[in-house]
Amino acid sequence: MAGGEQVVRNKQVILKNYVTEGLPKESDMEVREGSIxxxxxxxxxxxxxxxxxxxxxxxxxxxxxxxLETSFYVASFETGSPLSGYGVAKVLDSTHPDFKNGDFVWGMTGWEEYSLITAPDRLFQIQLTDVPLTYYTGLLGKFISMLTMLHFSARYFPEGIDIYFENVGGKMLDAVLLNMRVHGRIAACGMISQYNHDRPEGVHNLMHIVGKRVRLQGFLVADFYHLYPKFLEMIIPYIKEGKIAYVEDIAEGLERAPAALIGLFTGRNVGKQLVVVSRD
Structure with missing residues (x-):
């Protein structure tokens, strides 16, 4: 081996096939072992x-x-290559001035044991390590990570809903529109109920946006990364004081990653779903 650098195995979760409609299956992914x-x-x-x-x-x-044939806020995974997503990692080697060996980081990385990241502009150095590192996959990593799903009706909101964070779509959004207050606001960040449909369901109560003068706007967390330091100042004391109860659903090992991902769409997980690749 040139220069005496260490070469190790590198287990990866590979996308085998594109999934055009319906629920993805574990067989659409494959755990392979390479080297790095x-x-x-x-x-x-x-x-x-x-x-x-x-x-x-x-x-x-x-x-x-x-x-994906048209422009979207995310890009398609490449078949035959590892999936990618948010994660927490430890820097082993760096030629970047902002990162050094031993740093903990969170951001976009590969679904594999080790990743070479040539454009780490979407990585953040973790300065606070006196809270669980797993929190940076959700609660501390993406500002908003765990939402409580409620059955919306007038008895829960006798005066209507002021602010709704939309992550479900479909019938849930329809129910919310019926119960919005005048001048209410909806931040639309996702619509999980629609991701597995070839033809997304329509929303039937849109006229309530007009009558109630509701503001509905798309929300992507990346637009607000400049506020991340301020967010940490606010949230870290709440965590340390026990004012925030945060639930995690943990899958151990990359072998269980495909099932953990698919479980999101069937309600299998309780709390934030994450995969432990390594604890050291």
């Missing part, structure tokens, strides 16, 4: 080599399993 050199290749600038620790399972990844 534990060093950034010579001459590669501003890159880092990381050991992945925790991976986040997120509903938006279902859209990445389709062959």
């Amino acid at each position: 050199q534990l060093k950034v290749p010579e001459g590669t600038k501003d890159a880092i080599l990381v050991k992945n620790l925790y991976l986040s399972c997120d509903p938006y990844m279902r859209n990445c399993m389709k062959k």
Whole structure:
């Protein structure tokens, strides 16, 4: 081996087939084993080599399993290559001035044991390590991670709903529109109920947006990364004081990652679904 750099096995979760409609299956993915050199290749600038620790399972990844022909806010995964998503990792080697060996980071990484990241512009250095690192796959990593799903009716909201964070779509959105207050606001971040439909369901109560002068706007967390330091200042004390109860559903090992991801769409998980790749 050139230069004496260490080469190790690298287990990966590969996308085998694009899934155009219906629920994805475990057989649409495959766990393979390759190898990787534990060093950034010579001459590669501003890159880092990381050991992945925790991976986040997120509903938006279902859209990445389709062959997207038009511009979208996410890109398709490549068949034959590892899935990618949010995760927590440890830097093993770096040629980037903002990251050094031993740093913990969160952001976009591969669904594999080790990843060479040549464009780490979507990675954040973890400064606070006195809270569980797993929290950076959800609660601390993406601002809003766990929502309580309620049955919306007038008896729960006698005066209507002021603000609704939309992550479901379909019948849930229809029920919410019936119960919005005048000048209410809806931040639309996702519609998990629609991701497995070839033809998405229609929304029938849109006229309530007019009558109640409701503001409905798309929301992508990346638009607000500049507020991340301020968010940490607010949320960390709440965590340490026990004012936030955060539930995680943990799958151990990359072998269980495909089932964990698919479970999001059948209600299998309780709390934030994540995959433990390594605890050291």
